[in-house]
Amino acid sequence: MGGRQSYLGEFEQVVLLAVARLKADAYGMAVRAEIVDRTGREVTIGAMYATLDRLVTKGYLRSRDESEGGRPKRFFAITAAGVDALEAARELQTRMWAGLRLPKDGRR
Amino acid sequence: MTGPARLARRLLDLTLPVQHRGVVLTHLDEEYAHIMRTESPRSAARWYWRQVTGSLAGAMQLRMQSPQPKRAETSVGGRMSRMFSEFLHDARYGFRQLRQAPGFSIAAVLMLAIGLGLVAGSYTVVNGMFIRGWDVPDNKRVFRAFGDMTGAPEGGRIDDGLSYGAYKHIREHGRAADYVAWDMENRRVGTSQTTAIYSNGWLVSDNFIEAMRIPIGLGTSLVGTKAGDGARVVLTDKLWKLAFNGDPRVVGGSIWVSGQAATVVGVTAPGFQSLGERTIDFLMEISASPLWAMQGRTDPVRDDKSCCISIGGRVRSGGSLPRVHEELTLLTSQYRQATSQPALQINLRDTSPMIGDSRRIAMTFSLIGAAVILVWGLTCANVGNLFLARSLKRGREIAVRLALGASRGRLVRQLLAEGLVLAGLAGSLALAFAAGVPFIIAKVDGTAAMFAPDLLVVAVAVLATILTCLLVALAPALYSTRVNLKGSGRTSTASAGRMREVILAVQVGFAAVLVLAAALLARGILQSTTARADFALQSTTGVEFQMPGDATDAQKRAARLALTKAIMDSGNRYALAELMPASARSAAMTSVRLVTGPVEYRALVMRLTGSSFDVLAVPLVEGRPHVEDPAAAEAVINQTLARRLWPEGSAVGKSLHLNFTNRVYSIVGVVRDAHLTGLGEIEPVIFTSAERSNFGVVLATIVPGMREGLTALVKQVDPKVAIKFTPLSESIQASLRTAWTGAAIATGLAVIALLLAVIGVFGVFSYLVEERRREIGIRLALGATRRQVRTALAHACRRPMLMGLALGLGLSILAGMAMRGALFGLSPLDPVSYGVVAIILVAAAVVATAIPVRRALRVDPAVTLRSE
Numbered sequence: 001m002g003g004r005q006s007y008l009g010e011f012e013q014v015v016l017l018a019v020a021r022l023k024a025d026a027y028g029m030a031v032r033a034e035i036v037d038r039t040g041r042e043v044t045i046g047a048m049y050a051t052l053d054r055l056v057t058k059g060y061l062r063s064r065d066e067s068e069g070g071r072p073k074r075f076f077a078i079t080a081a082g083v084d085a086l087e088a089a090r091e092l093q094t095r096m097w098a099g100l101r102l103p104k105d106g107r108r
Numbered sequence: 109m110t111g112p113a114r115l116a117r118r119l120l121d122l123t124l125p126v127q128h129r130g131v132v133l134t135h136l137d138e139e140y141a142h143i144m145r146t147e148s149p150r151s152a153a154r155w156y157w158r159q160v161t162g163s164l165a166g167a168m169q170l171r172m173q174s175p176q177p178k179r180a181e182t183s184v185g186g187r188m189s190r191m192f193s194e195f196l197h198d199a200r201y202g203f204r205q206l207r208q209a210p211g212f213s214i215a216a217v218l219m220l221a222i223g224l225g226l227v228a229g230s231y232t233v234v235n236g237m238f239i240r241g242w243d244v245p246d247n248k249r250v251f252r253a254f255g256d257m258t259g260a261p262e263g264g265r266i267d268d269g270l271s272y273g274a275y276k277h278i279r280e281h282g283r284a285a286d287y288v289a290w291d292m293e294n295r296r297v298g299t300s301q302t303t304a305i306y307s308n309g310w311l312v313s314d315n316f317i318e319a320m321r322i323p324i325g326l327g328t329s330l331v332g333t334k335a336g337d338g339a340r341v342v343l344t345d346k347l348w349k350l351a352f353n354g355d356p357r358v359v360g361g362s363i364w365v366s367g368q369a370a371t372v373v374g375v376t377a378p379g380f381q382s383l384g385e386r387t388i389d390f391l392m393e394i395s396a397s398p399l400w401a402m403q404g405r406t407d408p409v410r411d412d413k414s415c416c417i418s419i420g421g422r423v424r425s426g427g428s429l430p431r432v433h434e435e436l437t438l439l440t441s442q443y444r445q446a447t448s449q450p451a452l453q454i455n456l457r458d459t460s461p462m463i464g465d466s467r468r469i470a471m472t473f474s475l476i477g478a479a480v481i482l483v484w485g486l487t488c489a490n491v492g493n494l495f496l497a498r499s500l501k502r503g504r505e506i507a508v509r510l511a512l513g514a515s516r517g518r519l520v521r522q523l524l525a526e527g528l529v530l531a532g533l534a535g536s537l538a539l540a541f542a543a544g545v546p547f548i549i550a551k552v553d554g555t556a557a558m559f560a561p562d563l564l565v566v567a568v569a570v571l572a573t574i575l576t577c578l579l580v581a582l583a584p585a586l587y588s589t590r591v592n593l594k595g596s597g598r599t600s601t602a603s604a605g606r607m608r609e610v611i612l613a614v615q616v617g618f619a620a621v622l623v624l625a626a627a628l629l630a631r632g633i634l635q636s637t638t639a640r641a642d643f644a645l646q647s648t649t650g651v652e653f654q655m656p657g658d659a660t661d662a663q664k665r666a667a668r669l670a671l672t673k674a675i676m677d678s679g680n681r682y683a684l685a686e687l688m689p690a691s692a693r694s695a696a697m698t699s700v701r702l703v704t705g706p707v708e709y710r711a712l713v714m715r716l717t718g719s720s721f722d723v724l725a726v727p728l729v730e731g732r733p734h735v736e737d738p739a740a741a742e743a744v745i746n747q748t749l750a751r752r753l754w755p756e757g758s759a760v761g762k763s764l765h766l767n768f769t770n771r772v773y774s775i776v777g778v779v780r781d782a783h784l785t786g787l788g789e790i791e792p793v794i795f796t797s798a799e800r801s802n803f804g805v806v807l808a809t810i811v812p813g814m815r816e817g818l819t820a821l822v823k824q825v826d827p828k829v830a831i832k833f834t835p836l837s838e839s840i841q842a843s844l845r846t847a848w849t850g851a852a853i854a855t856g857l858a859v860i861a862l863l864l865a866v867i868g869v870f871g872v873f874s875y876l877v878e879e880r881r882r883e884i885g886i887r888l889a890l891g892a893t894r895r896q897v898r899t900a901l902a903h904a905c906r907r908p909m910l911m912g913l914a915l916g917l918g919l920s921i922l923a924g925m926a927m928r929g930a931l932f933g934l935s936p937l938d939p940v941s942y943g944v945v946a947i948i949l950v951a952a953a954v955v956a957t958a959i960p961v962r963r964a965l966r967v968d969p970a971v972t973l974r975s976e
């Protein structure tokens with residue numbers, strides 16, 4: 001493997017996956033609801049938008065702004081680079097887990 | 109959007125970069141609207157604040173990640189944005205500076221947190237007790253109505269208000285609001301008598317739950333219940349779990365309520381447990397009230413023209429409070445005319461707790477509040493001193509920056525930002541403490557929900573934090589930036605020294621007054637049992653019967669009758685009383701009225717046999733004791749009540765209506781005033797008899813063999829009954845519990861204040877020794893004795909100490925006058941208390957100066973002179 005590859009952080013993966021699941025309906029409120037429902041984890045709106053913005057900057061998401069009844073809404077869609085990043089993250093997990101059996105009591 | 113959400117929204121609005129602002133805030137608003145549909149306004153506000161505070165870090169990240177569009181520098185928005193950026197920069201710089209001085213920072217934050225924590229904590233309690241309204245949705249539209257009669261003379265009131273009959277008329281004809289009625293009754297509730305527990309009940313109109321929007325978790329509410337349907341009750345979730353193990357089958361079934369059966373129709377949702385200051389364990393439909401009516405006592409539903417029940421309601425949409433007031437006035441007037449009763453003046457109030465006749469409580473909280481503010485002032489003074497010293501040490505840095513072109517205003521803002529970081533950290537700790545107040549109070553009392561911090565508490569904490577920052581940092585910032593650039597680049601030490609003296613004087617003064625307040629309170633309580641023992645306090649004991657746990661009410665009554673008869677027939681000198689005299693609950697509050705008019709006067713009623721005056725050694729000054737037979741309707745009153753009702757002439761032979769029993773009594777005697785109901789100010793008291801079965805206490809003079817004789821007698825009559833002897837000298841301590849609590853709080857504040865003052869004096873003295881190290885070295889080299897050096901140092905602090913003591917003395921005299929009512933007759937100028945305080949202050953001064961003085965005396969003149 002040549003060069004330095006940047007892997008997704010844990011929360012970045014969660015956000016990307018939520019956007020991927022929602023497909024055309026991936027706007028802020030829906031993404032947060034998806035994350036809360038699936039992970040059971042309370043996510044602040046500010047943290048989520050900061051991560052979404054970072055993923056857009058990295059090219060893993062693209063965004064478009066729409067207006068609904070005069071109120072701005074931002075929709076997100078995963079890019080090909082985002083899909084590649086998710087698959088790379090999954091492959092990394094698979095490689096790290098391969099052949100590993102964790103004893104229940106924590107001993108080797 | 110309501111208040112708290114608006115403020116939080118503004119905070120986030122200021123932090124978000126402009127290109128993300130609209131989207132993020134729209135998202136937040138949409139989720140908030142969704143939450144408001146399913147939860148209470150308070151839960152929604154809490155959610156909003158959590159989201160905003162949790163999102164601030166994300167908003168800052170967005171700001172750093174996003175390029176900022178340039179604004180015109182001359183626009184207001186541009187200037188605000190620049191100042192906000194500078195403030196953030198200064199705050200980060202201040203935070204870095206404080207991190208470099210961890211000792212100073214931790215000490216300062218902890219000290220300020222003590223002061224701010226006390227302010228936030230005590231305000232939380234005041235807010236919960238006196239300001240906050242009922243925790244129901246949209247409580248601004250909920251009101252309470254009062255019907256008052258005017259024209260009462262001084263000390264009396266005409267207690268004729270809104271009756272249940274009036275409520276029925278209002279409910280039938282009123283359109284401007286959903287009118288509700290309620291009354292409070294405590295009952296024992298359970299599956300049976302043996303498992304029943306004492307519970308706080310509200311008797312409410314059938315529409316109460318709907319009108320107040322109390323959430324129901326199981327079953328239904330009381331709506332539609334009519335007179336004749338029997339007793340129907342809605343349990344709160346807490347009582348349902350406690351008394352019925354959370355069994356859903358109890359809904360629809362019958363339960364035991366103080367001897368009567370009641371049907372449970374529903375259970376409230378979890379979380380609902382109080383309205384205002386009163387805990388609620390169950391809500392019962394009010395028309396069932398006569399089932400529990402006691403003979404000789406007024407029942408508001410059965411005697412539906414008599415005063416009083418509570419009436420209120422929720423203004424309907426489209427209505428207004430003035431319209432409600434108009435409608436209530438008209439409907440009440442119609443009812444009162446139809447029933448030939450005099451007119452009432454209708455007043456509407458919100459649902460904040462009424463202080464009512466608890467002016468003493470309000471006065472107590474005012475005094476505690478004043479003490480808390482003094483301690484807060486002390487913490488600010490201490491930290492201000494530290495700040496001053498620290499700012500002066502940075503004189504060179506400040507001089508360089510001024511020389512390089514920084515404006516003085518800019519430097520002052522930077523130093524203020526450091527102060528704000530400190531105050532902000534302390535304020536956060538204080539708010540965390542205030543948030544813990546409900547848990548502390550829940551250990552003592554159940555009404556914790558009303559003490560949860562709300563926007564008002566947060567606003568007070570924020571305001572106190574900003575004031576703290578200004579007090580602590582502003583003056584040092586102004587002083588330290590007054591640099592002489594052409595000279596040595598230092599600030600004037602003379603003006604800094606004067607400022608330090610003022611701060612020290614304030615610390616000494618505040619500490620002195622708090623220590624004196626604690627000393628006066630403690631002395632007052634300690635001397636109260638001797639100074640106010642104007643009856644046979646030391647030589648009387650109270651005897652109470654302890655019935656077997658499985659005895660029914662009827663069995664207990666029968667046993668009490670048999671025992672009291674046997675005791676009174678034994679020929680010894682005994683008396684019977686309903687409650688233990690001179691205890692925490694020795695009398696019932698009621699009111700009395702002359703039969704010739706409508707004016708009522710507050711009074712206490714003690715039900716006991718006439719022989720009690722003999723046993724308690726309270727002499728009659730007129731007439732004779734009342735007879736034991738309650739049917740004779742005789743009463744004795746104390747001198748205080750006699751003076752109030754009949755200032756001229758004798759009270760004996762006059763008649764009096766007693767609200768407690770709703771009967772007229774003939775006054776047969778007047779007793780000398782005595783502290784039978786407590787060691788505070790003497791209250792007006794009326795003494796009557798009661799049914800034998802009501803008497804739960806035997807009063808006996810302590811003589812040899814009395815205990816054994818009574819024990820043997822009781823065993824003979826009923827071997828299953830145990831008896832408990834409580835000397836009145838012990839039971840009176842229970843009545844002093846509240847006073848001791850107040851003294852303990854005052855002592856706690858005094859100890860904190862003294863500690864802070866000691867730290868302050870220590871700091872100033874240490875600085876003084878450092879500053880005069882050279883001088884001390886030279887004096888010692890020239891032959892001065894250690895005593896002379898000590899004297900010189902003490903002389904240097906003479907002025908601020910004397911100023912502080914003078915300030916303390918003045919404030920102490922004022923405080924003593926303000927606290928007079930809580931001193932149990934002790935003089936506010938009690939010389940013993942002042943003497944003790946003087947000794948404490950001298951000892952504190954010695955402790956505070958010991959280490960600096962020892963350091964000064966260890967100065968080696970040779971080393972000092974060599975270092976020149």
